[in-house]
Amino acid sequence: MRKILIATHSTLASGALNSATFLIGNQSDISIIDAYVDETDYTQKIDQFFEYYNTEDEYVIFTDLFGGSVNQKIFTYKNNFEFFLITGFNLPILLEIILYNQSLTKEAVKQLVENCRKELQVVEVDSFESIAEDEESFL
Amino acid sequence: MIKELRVDDRLIHGQIALTWPKALGVNRIIVTNDAANDDKTQQMSLKMAVPTNVKALIRSVEDTLSFFENPKAQTADLMIIVNNIVDAKKLVDNLPTLIERVNIANVGRFDGIPTDDKISIGSSILLSVNEKRALDSLLEDPKIDVVHQIIPDNSARKLKDLIKKG
Numbered sequence: 001m002r003k004i005l006i007a008t009h010s011t012l013a014s015g016a017l018n019s020a021t022f023l024i025g026n027q028s029d030i031s032i033i034d035a036y037v038d039e040t041d042y043t044q045k046i047d048q049f050f051e052y053y054n055t056e057d058e059y060v061i062f063t064d065l066f067g068g069s070v071n072q073k074i075f076t077y078k079n080n081f082e083f084f085l086i087t088g089f090n091l092p093i094l095l096e097i098i099l100y101n102q103s104l105t106k107e108a109v110k111q112l113v114e115n116c117r118k119e120l121q122v123v124e125v126d127s128f129e130s131i132a133e134d135e136e137s138f139l
Numbered sequence: 140m141i142k143e144l145r146v147d148d149r150l151i152h153g154q155i156a157l158t159w160p161k162a163l164g165v166n167r168i169i170v171t172n173d174a175a176n177d178d179k180t181q182q183m184s185l186k187m188a189v190p191t192n193v194k195a196l197i198r199s200v201e202d203t204l205s206f207f208e209n210p211k212a213q214t215a216d217l218m219i220i221v222n223n224i225v226d227a228k229k230l231v232d233n234l235p236t237l238i239e240r241v242n243i244a245n246v247g248r249f250d251g252i253p254t255d256d257k258i259s260i261g262s263s264i265l266l267s268v269n270e271k272r273a274l275d276s277l278l279e280d281p282k283i284d285v286v287h288q289i290i291p292d293n294s295a296r297k298l299k300d301l302i303k304k305g
Binding site: 095099133 | 194206
């Protein structure tokens, strides 16, 4: 079982989950933390995420900013738990992690991150190769 | 085999690229659309949506039919996307034995025809008079499996049942 937590400053987390669900449906166990939307202590929700920690499960946490307080806080949980922490996440990496159908290794996660890093790009008309695909190569 | 003939008013887009090739076990998509066939910028934007491991062909309705005269094309597993039911009907009429199922996913939301003049089935199918006529004739043939399934995660629902519900 893969357990995913998206934790961000304000509502990016719930928004990212909504977009992912719209695109690919409910496929994983995904929790969210929209931090600082009210006075409540969001760190309790991190504790809840790890409450039934099971070494047979895979844990992946997405945060929005490398230097941000949410990422700093979650980083401290590395003292007690094994999990992948991906920061500065974009929608492509979130989808790739949800859809990845083998067990997640450190190498696999790094490779997925490298692939999805390329999705951040300036889109220009001449950034495309020849678009004329012929029927021979299609078949 | 055409694993699925999908009617989607956005042609290839995120939902399709991310989930359908895997769910259907295909790595080829034909976008059959006369307007896209003539519009280089639209072709580029469609190609943008295609994942790297999937091949795509953009063709007019007529050229799609000629493409399937090739025996190799007839045996290849693929998916076709059109953006309206009238085009889907043309393909079904001409390639009846090749199409496993027709999926009416999203229809008629961006064609410029006022919503008041349309019949809606659920939230993503809006039928103009022409589209309704094409759908009715599609449903007349009991051999053609016509469903509504936006993403693989949703269950496939028979179009006939959805129409009954109104």
